[in-house]
Amino acid sequence: MAPKEWQLVTQTHPAPARAPRSRRRVARSWVGWGFIGPFMTVFTLVFLAPIVYSIYLSLFRQQLVGGNSFVGLDNYRRAFADAQFWSSVARVGLFLAVQVPIMLGIALFVALAIDSGRLFGRNFFRISIFLPYAVPAVVATLMWGFMYGTRFGLIGNIDAALGITLSDPLSPGLVLASIGNIVTWEFVGYNMLIFYSALRVVPTSLYEAAEIDGAGQFRVISAIKLPAIRGALVIATIFSIIGSFQLFNEPSILQNLAPNAITTYFTPNLYAYSLSFSGQQYNYSATVAIIMGLITMAIAYVVQLRGMRKEA
Amino acid sequence: MRGFTHRRLVRGAALAGALTIALAACSSGGSGAPGTTPSTASSAAGQSALEQGGKITVWAWEPTLKKVVADFEAKYPKVTVDLVNAGTGNAQYTALQNAIAAGSGVPDVAQVEYYALPQFAIGGSLADLTSFGAASLDGTFTPGPWASVKQGNGIYGLPMDSGPMALFYNKSVFDKYGIAVPTTWDEYLTAAQKLHAADPSAYIANDTGDAGFATSMIWQAGGHPYTVDGTNVKINLADAGSTAFATLWQKLIDQKLLAPISSWSDQWYQGLGNGTIATLTIGAWMPANLESGVAAGKGQWRVAPMPQWTAGGTATSENGGSSLAVPKASKNQQLAYDFIKYADAGAGVQTRIDGGAFPATTADLQSAAFVNKTFDYFGGQKVNEVLAKSAADVVKGWQYLPFQVYANSVFNDTVGKAYVSGTTLQQGLKAWQDSSVTYGNDQGFTVNK
Amino acid sequence: MTIPSTSTSTSTERSRTAARPMMRSRRPPSVDRPRRNVILTLVTGVVLVYTLVPLAWLVINATKTQPSLFGSFGLWFSGHFALWDNIVQTVTYDHGIFLRWLLNTVLYVVAGAGGATLLAVLGGYALAKFSFPGKRAVFAIVIGAVAVPGTALAVPTFLMFSRMGLTNTPWAVIIPSLISPFGLYLMWTFASEAIPTELLEAARMDGASELRTFVKISLPLLGPGIVTVLLFTMVATWNNYFLPLIMLKDPTWYPLTLGLNAWNAQAATAGGEAIFNLVITASLLTILPLVTAFLVLQRFWQSGLAAGSVKE
Structure with a gap:
């Protein structure tokens, strides 16, 4: 899940373009570019230029024998008819539909529990559950990979101790769930913190009023807390979607342990990677990347629109 | 605004264009760096390059090369060798491919496994070493590796090590259940059944699908699934050898006689140490790995000849093994060649043998000191006797695809299905063939046409 | 793409409560000190x-x-x-390469995360407090670019960097780390709330230059937000894996994550030494500094997060 740096969101969302207050208005000038310029310069170099270059690459085809030739939109036609590509898209779609709600659900539950003040040792909870975020994906996957071992790993230990046979977490039927587990483990605390810091700034006067009116805890949560942190929920969802579509590190590292369950086209990102790194199909790989970028943007946009509409 | 955008686009396009030209220039197999390839090859040229000195960069992951480099630098004080571990296997090939495509940062020497060598050679990425006199090394190396570094009339690397296959087995397990060490693959199947029946937690071997292993097995069985003539390629993974392998291995899979553990994982090391994985059919470079990774198995393991497809046979094949090659983009090819000659056919060989490597040089494989060495780890067995014999018995005429790196990368997508679902190995091999054919034709080869 | 936003009035209201967290303890027990x-x-x-x-x-x-x-x-x-033995082995193995990786990681974190924070602060400030041509486009471009899978852009980026002679140097890791889109977003949020525009206008009236105004007036007010962004860019840089994997070939420039992976892969090579105990110990040592930083700094960045909504 790539966009770690993206995921945290506090309660407030400025929308200066949408709700400008007149006293804040400064005459339009280029002075602002003096400040945003350095960011945009580096951004152009490390994000925009490779994207533009990828678009350019996607119009060509380079062969081991025969060299480079302009092929127009051939690569896009190929992608639309590529069963492997679409199976990978479907797989991350499934992942998205199952893992993201579970992860965000747990995160929300814990955030509400800590915020309710009804936990013993809530600071311990907060920091402990957040800790996995500090663990690099490489280390997290290595750890879980060790534990998933059915013979000598933790699963094997449990089997031996209880005299049972648990299913192999790395078998084709379960490997997606096992990856979902790793991702959930890594990011549940992170999302919890997003929700928690959003909850912290909900005015407590609102609860008081509700309690005076005789509303129970669940009523307070559904009527006051959840609507109040909708912005954080939408942002966390959008970035989880981006993360799901970019799923790469975990399956790629687990591939050594489950080579038959995790194919080279397991996720779109892994597919793009395999195409360019094992097959030297840079052009087609760039095409896949661009299509995935467009799909991701479209879905994130829809989620945002829906989130906004409910909010209104 | 429009002017700005336009200018940026133009600049972007120019940059992209420049890159593509670099790509094209590299892959079209143009001439190497100017002024580096000597017109005549002689040891005198080598001598002067060594005396003149210079600096070369070597990309390799082979651990014994560290000592070789140190010795080499001590012997030729004016030469500096920068040994870089740029990743193992495919990771390094990717890096190499990227560097070649980018036209900068290309090393002077790269470790390339035999199965990957044709891909780099046919792509025009490697220097033909005949111009440095490599042809004179004919006979220095064992036939399997030597054939692997030759493509047409060119020689694109010097064999560094080799992996003639043998059967490594855990003797204590076989003794415990009174099972004879198999000499044929039929006996191997029977042994597998007996062992698993006697101890359901024990398996004769582990396998989760490994392209290198499968191709080596097919090789030993006399298969020639790949025939390559320039850019004309034939792929037939249903030939007699391939079918023999698929039939045998399918039985092992169906009867659940293979531990579903991937090689080189922590569970694999555990299994090799505690007797639940009883044999390894693998290359001759394995002893050093067993000693360092499976300390618990000390005294229990032995080496036997590879089981045969026909009783009384002696056929073997190669499994793994690497060459050292000189990329065409190297600016110091003569010095690079001098280094790989030192490491692969000179004093470096003994250094590497002492470090636990298995050589590809005939003289060393036949030397009494090498063959008679006893290994404590293997209960005092003269392991090299078996392994050196295997090196001499490798079946001739095997070819890899000029895009074997890609083919191997999709092995588990296709053949791997046979290990985890109802697909049979034969169906898997067919699927593997199909994707290889498609890729080859996409890349401009003429495959199965 | 606009950012989902709650109405300004609510966020202001919430901000007030958060601004004075001390008030919480003085609230009636029913809400503030639940059972x-x-x-x-x-x-x-x-x-x-x-x-x-x-x-x-x-x-x-x-x-x-x-x-x-x-x-x-x-x-x-x-x-x-064997913990102590393992630690000693880890830091001495292969002539102490682990310590070199640790130093590299520190370098990448200091330069990368430090630079990313600086750029984000400047950029966020510009977005919050200036009106300039192209402003609306900036965030749309940034978030759109993030949706394109980074792994697939790796090869184009590599080729470009290679042309510039940056691969296999620390710059290849540091420069892309300088961009933290989330950091930009967070600083935008923070700056628009934390810096009263009146203060800026007053400074301008007095004839202070924009730079001087920024350094003398705005920067001190941005403190908590800067700490928060710094922590998150630190995590991102510390855990960075894929980018160095592509860019670096020389292990002497590896960060810890790559080194760990190399050690793990080492077991799988002919003649390589299996060192799983060192992989595990090194994993532990790798996450310790971050965990420690979280524990020590949690008060800081927690307040930074909440203060993201503080205004008056």
């Missing part, structure tokens, strides 16, 4: 166990020798307590 709930604590405790078990596994197994690692129950100590 501790054992069942809720137990249920949340399940999540806690889930997050801590893998970390416990890591700590326990870092105390084992390689043989007992393979031969003992994963979640309990076994045999000789």
Whole structure:
């Protein structure tokens, strides 16, 4: 899940373009570019230029024998008819539909529990559950990979101790769930913190009023807390979607342990990677990347629109 | 605004264009760096390059090369060798491919496994070493590796090590259940059944699908699934050898006689140490790995000849093994060649043998000191006797695809299905063939046409 | 793409409560000091166990020798307590390369995360407090670019960097790390709330230059936000894996994550030495600095997060 740096969101969302207050208005000038310029310069170099270059690459085809030739939109036609590509898209779609709600659900539950003040040792909870975020994906996957071992790993230990046979977490039927587990483990605390810091700034006067009116805890949560942190929920969802579509590190590292369950086209990102790194199909790989970028943007946009509409 | 955008686009396009030209220039197999390839090859040229000195960069992951480099630098004080571990296997090939495509940062020497060598050679990425006199090394190396570094009339690397296959087995397990060490693959199947029946937690071997292993097995069985003539390629993974392998291995899979553990994982090391994985059919470079990774198995393991497809046979094949090659983009090819000659056919060989490597040089494989060495780890067995014999018995005429790196990368997508679902190995091999054919034709080869 | 936003008035209201957290303790016990709930604590405790078990596994197994690692129950100590030996081996193995990787990582974090924070602060400030041509486009472009899978852009980026002679140098890791889109977003949020525009206008009236105004007036007000952004860019840089994997070939420039992966892969090569005990110990040592930073700085960045909404 790539966009770690993206995921945290506090309660407030400025929308200066949408709700400008007149006293804040400064005459339009280029002075602002003096400040945003350095960011945009580096951004152009490390994000925009490779994207533009990828678009350019996607119009060509380079062969081991025969060299480079302009092929127009051939690569896009190929992608639309590529069963492997679409199976990978479907797989991350499934992942998205199952893992993201579970992860965000747990995160929300814990955030509400800590915020309710009804936990013993809530600071311990907060920091402990957040800790996995500090663990690099490489280390997290290595750890879980060790534990998933059915013979000598933790699963094997449990089997031996209880005299049972648990299913192999790395078998084709379960490997997606096992990856979902790793991702959930890594990011549940992170999302919890997003929700928690959003909850912290909900005015407590609102609860008081509700309690005076005789509303129970669940009523307070559904009527006051959840609507109040909708912005954080939408942002966390959008970035989880981006993360799901970019799923790469975990399956790629687990591939050594489950080579038959995790194919080279397991996720779109892994597919793009395999195409360019094992097959030297840079052009087609760039095409896949661009299509995935467009799909991701479209879905994130829809989620945002829906989130906004409910909010209104 | 429009002017700005336009200018940026133009600049972007120019940059992209420049890159593509670099790509094209590299892959079209143009001439190497100017002024580096000597017109005549002689040891005198080598001598002067060594005396003149210079600096070369070597990309390799082979651990014994560290000592070789140190010795080499001590012997030729004016030469500096920068040994870089740029990743193992495919990771390094990717890096190499990227560097070649980018036209900068290309090393002077790269470790390339035999199965990957044709891909780099046919792509025009490697220097033909005949111009440095490599042809004179004919006979220095064992036939399997030597054939692997030759493509047409060119020689694109010097064999560094080799992996003639043998059967490594855990003797204590076989003794415990009174099972004879198999000499044929039929006996191997029977042994597998007996062992698993006697101890359901024990398996004769582990396998989760490994392209290198499968191709080596097919090789030993006399298969020639790949025939390559320039850019004309034939792929037939249903030939007699391939079918023999698929039939045998399918039985092992169906009867659940293979531990579903991937090689080189922590569970694999555990299994090799505690007797639940009883044999390894693998290359001759394995002893050093067993000693360092499976300390618990000390005294229990032995080496036997590879089981045969026909009783009384002696056929073997190669499994793994690497060459050292000189990329065409190297600016110091003569010095690079001098280094790989030192490491692969000179004093470096003994250094590497002492470090636990298995050589590809005939003289060393036949030397009494090498063959008679006893290994404590293997209960005092003269392991090299078996392994050196295997090196001499490798079946001739095997070819890899000029895009074997890609083919191997999709092995588990296709053949791997046979290990985890109802697909049979034969169906898997067919699927593997199909994707290889498609890729080859996409890349401009003429495959199965 | 606009950012989902709650109405300005609500966020202001919430901000006020958060601005004075001390008030919480003075609120009636029914809301502020609810009864501790054992069942809720137990249920949340399940999540806690889930997050801590893998970390416990890591700590326990870092105390084992390689043989007992393979031969003992994963979640309990076994045999000789080898933690110290393992640590010594880890830092001395291969002439102390681990320490070199640690230093590299520190360099990447200081330069990358430090630079990313600086750029984000400047950029966020510009977005919050200036009106300039192209402003609306900036955020749309930034978020759109993030949706394109980074792994697939790796090869184009590599080729470009290679042309510029940057690959296999620390710059290849540092420059892309300089961009933190989330940091930009957070600083935008923070600056628009934390810096009263009146102050800026007053400074301009006095004839102070924009730079001087920024340094003397705005920067001090941005403190908590800067700490927060710094922490998150630190995590991102510390855990950076894929980018260095592509860009660096020389292990002497590796960050810890790559080094760990190299050690793990080492077991799988002919003649390579299996060092799983060192991989595990090194994993533990890799996450310790970040965990420590979280624990020590949590007060800081927690307040930074909440203060993201503080205004007047």
